Amino acid sequence: MAKILIVDDAEFLRMRISKMLTAEGYEIVEADNGAKAVELYNQVHPDVVMMDITMPEMDGLTALKHIKALDPKAKVIMLTALGQESVVLEAIKSGARDFVVKPFERERVLGAISKLLA
Amino acid sequence: MELRFDIEKEELPIFMAESDEQFQLLDDGMVQLEREGENPDLLQSLFRAAHTLKGAAGMIGHKRMVALTHALETAMDGLRKNSYPVSTSLIDLCLEATDALRNLRGEILTLQPAPVDVDGLVARFNAFVAQATGAAAAPAAETKQTVQAVVPTAASAEAASQTVFKVEAEISPTSIASAARAFQLVLALQDVGVIQTQSPTQAEIDSAKPVQKFSATFQSSQTYEEIYKLLDMVSEVNKLTLQQVSGPDTLEKPTAPLPALDKPAEVVETARVPQAAAPAVPAGASAAAAPKVALEKTVRTSVERLDNLMNLVGELITDRNRLYQLRNSLDARFRNDDHVETLSETVNHIGRITDQLQKEVMSIRMLPVGNVFSKFPRMVRDLANKFGKKVDLVIEGEDTEMDRSVIEEINDPLIHTLRNAVDHGIERPEVRLAAGKPERARVLLAARYEQGRIIITVEDDGKGIDGEKIKASAVQKGFLSEAEAAVMSEDEAVNLIFASGFSTASTLSDISGRGVGLDIVRNNIQRLNGSIMVETWKGQGTRFQLSLPLTLAIVPTLLVRVREMTMAIPLVTVLETLRIAKSDIQTVNARPVIILRKKVLPLVSLASTFELEKEDYSARQHYVVVVGSGKLQMGLMVDRLLGQEEVVVKSLGSLIGEVHGIASAAILGDGQVILIVDVQDLFRMSGLQHAMTG
Known part of the structure; x- marks a missing residue:
């Protein structure tokens, strides 16, 4: 069972993704900011991380760098929104493997995850 | 026309609670922003609030909310990037947008379009940004990022045994960061081999400009299938062709270039079977089970x-x-x-x-009072603007917790007390300056525990309450005779503000007026078994102090016997108990009274009040419970005192409805159902409230 870490400060969003992925049989772990995500990554070693960019405490980009430092093979998908083009590029350069744009379609999220798990 | 949103019933509470949080953040943040100017952390959190709202609205397909939150987010982004300064007009617009968003969110419940002009608001945001940035210096030339060229670094010794491929990819025009997709392709190519040429160049990709078509030639020792699979991993690539250009070993390569595979635009079907494809061991981790952490420490419940x-x-x-x-x-x-x-x-x-x-x-059931306090900064700001006053609301002790039932009930009294402070207490800026006070007034709203109760203070540094003016007004309104006014102390005069129907404002403003006076505030507080007190200093300010129980569910009472009935009197209203003799009872104005420590104490018989039996004043002795409400006191005549007991309050239910003089019911240990008396109501019923000095 693949484990997915969902990182977003928005609870509603986390709930939506979590529901969607649980229905597909994934095991879900959640964090509501970047710092917690890094800590959890170290503890639960998720197969894929889906992480928001804009978050309090520690933003997604910083968390991504920390996670990549912990585990260079970490598979991180950034959750992003319109208007974040340059941040997304930086995320990819920092080792993010993919990004999905909010509001996202189910297929897009599932596709991105299954690609990384393939 | 009924609106439709992509949200399920059980998801609603979370959506509502989260959006409430963001609205609150926006309200508070805007007020703070106006006061403090550009504060990077604050701007960041405001941007995030708008962003989170946009995300959630997008998820449920609320397009109008998305449009407005996007405009708000853009406005915050401009502030964040110092494109323009904080201005009152912008804050006003943002607050208006926040209110509009609240209305729009309501559509999710009503499924009816809310009367909100989203296009108009968005247009005003756009106009603001255009005007503000136009007025500012011409935007600085885009800073070019330093670019590192793609350097072919692979060992050239291997190059001879490698195949040269050509890749062409079309990136979806709808991708929001097509340059990032192109960059992912570059990364994939660097993984499998060495890039020889590429278009667009790395510098162009780094500029984050949209990339529609990407092409490259590269050398790789890996097979066609392996490379194709890797490139195919990149999302939002509509068309992908990979061709073998030349190779060292003709035996291993197909005799002709493979036909370019058209990548389907649709997502692969493997999405449905992730568990089968998932590696058992996470990357970089050992198979040993990691210790489980407490992931979510909180649970939302209804x-x-x-x-x-x-x-x-x-x-x-x-x-x-x-x-x-x-x-x-x-x-x-x-x-x-x-x-x-x-x-x-x-x-x-x-x-x-x-x-x-x-x-x-x-x-x-305890909640921090901050839940109620949080909306006041915005309210005070709006009020201050309306009255042309300058007011800072300072909040202290917002973490103080009290029962949800009490929290819900103190909202209105607090609103009114704060309105009263801004409207009546605080002077206009020019008056304050003339009096040698700071132009900006300060209103303190504080909560703290004291002896098992919550004390909430509303304090202003305004002009204070003028006892003489109150007296004059009371005489004019017929609350008071001139003779009474002449002997009335300053303290008593000030407390007249709690008398029903009293207001010193010469014209009722639409804020403090609207038929709600401090008398209602006092009644509501007392109904909660609380009390309200006022202290004032001429020219320096006024302090209202509310004392409230931690919960409404359990009330400490004094149990008394009245004929065949047991009744409970809330202990908070009880001042003392007395046993009096027949000879102590006197009659003043046809009303039975006793003289207690040289003051007249009116007596009220519970038996007569509840029409159980006419009081027999000729009995040899009586028990009296002295109760107080503000400055008023009276003696409740009962047959026997039974003792103190904490009772669990039960509502009388809708069938019985409101009964004068009775607050609610309770069940005692022996199964007996008893009634809890409403002391405030008893004062009203006895007509003592208007006889101010007893």
């Missing part, structure tokens, strides 16, 4: 459930009391019996557990 839980605990407390009584009578009858002793121990244990349970449930 208020209804908490209320039910509290009700059940209430029943349990009633039963516990009954058990105590049973134990006592068994103890008295069968002392030294082993069974009775064991039973007695068990009853004691159950009693302790029930107490703990009650405390736990109460603590679950």
Whole structure:
């Protein structure tokens, strides 16, 4: 069972993704900011991380760098929104493997995850 | 026309709670921003609030909310990037947008379009940004990022044995960061080999400009399939062709270039079977199970459930009391019996557990008063602007917790008290300056614990309450005779503001007016078994102090006997109990009174009030419970004093409805249903409230 870490400060969003992925049989772990995500990554070693960019405490980009430092093979998908083009590029350069744009379609999220798990 | 949103019923509470949080953040943040100017952390959190709202609105397909939150987010982004300064007009627009968003969110419940002009608001945001940035210096030339060229670094010794491929990819025009997709392709190519040429160049990709077509030639020792699979991993690539250009070993390569595979635009079907494809061991991790962490420490639950839980605990407390009584009578009858002793121990244990349970449930129902306080900064700002005053609201002790039921009830009294402070207490800026005070007034809203109660203070540094002016107004309105006014102390005069129908503002402003006076505030507070007090200093300010119980569910009472009935008087209103003789009772204005410490104390018979029986004033002695409400006091005549007991309050229910003089009911340990008297209402019924000095 693949484990997915969902990182977003928005609870509603986390709930939506979590529901969607649980229905597909994934095991879900959640964090509501970047710092917690890094800590959890170290503890639960998720197969894929889906992480928001804009978050309090520690933003997604910083968390991504920390996670990549912990585990260079970490598979991180950034959750992003319109208007974040340059941040997304930086995320990819920092080792993010993919990004999905909010509001996202189910297929897009599932596709991105299954690609990384393939 | 009914609107439709992509949200399920059980998702609603979370959506509502989260959006409430963001609205609150926006309200508070805007007010703070206006006061403090550009504060990077604050701007960041405001941007994030708008962003989070946009995300959630997008998820449920609320397009109008998305459009407006996007405009708001853009405005915040401009502030964040110092494109323009904070201005009142911008804050006003943002606050207006926040209100509009609240209305729009309401559509999710009503499914009817809210009367919100989203396009108009968005246009105003756009106009603002255009004008503000136009007025500012011409935007600085885009800073070019330093670019590192793609350097072919692979060992050239291997190059000879490698195949050269050509890749062409079309990136979806709808991708929001097509340059990032191109960059992912570059990364994939660097993984499998060495890039020889590429278009667009790395510098162009780094500029984050949209990339529609990407092409490259590269050398790789990996197979066609391997490379294709890797490139195919990149999302939002509509068309992908990979061709083998040349190779060292003709035997291993197809005789002709492979036909370019058209990548389907649709997502692969493997999405459905992730578990089969998932590697058992996470990358970089050992297979050993990592220690489980406490992921979510909180649970959201419905208020209804908490209320039910509290009700059940209430029943349990009633039963516990009954058990105590049973134990006592068994103890008295069968002392030294082993069974009775064991039973007695068990009853004691159950009693302790029930107490703990009650405390736990109460603590679950506790909420920080910040939940109520949080919306006041915005309210005070709007009020101050309306009255042309400058006011800072300072909040202290917002973490102080009290029962949800009390929190809900103090909202209106606090709103009114704050309005009163801004409207009546605080002077206009020019008046303040002339009086040598700072132009900006300060209103303090603070909460703290004191002896098992919550004390909420609303304090302003305004002009204070003028007792003489109050007296004059009271005389004019007929509340007071001139003679009464002449002997009335300053303190008593100030307390006239709580008299019903009293208002010193010459014209009722639409804020403090609207038929709600401080008398209603006092009544509401007292209904909660609380009290309100005012202190004032001429020219320096006024302080209102509210004292409230931690919960409404359990009330400490004094039980009394009135003829055949047992009644409970809330202990908070009880000042003392007396036993008086027939000869102590006098008559003043056809009303029975006694003289207590040289003051006249009116007597009210509970038996007469509740029409149980006409009071027999000729009885040899009477018991009197002295109760107070503000400055008023009266003696309630009862037949017997039974003792103190904490009772669990039960509402009278809609069938009985409101009964004058009765607040609610309770069930005692022996199963007896009793009534809790409403002391404030008794004052009203007795007509004592207008006879100010008794």
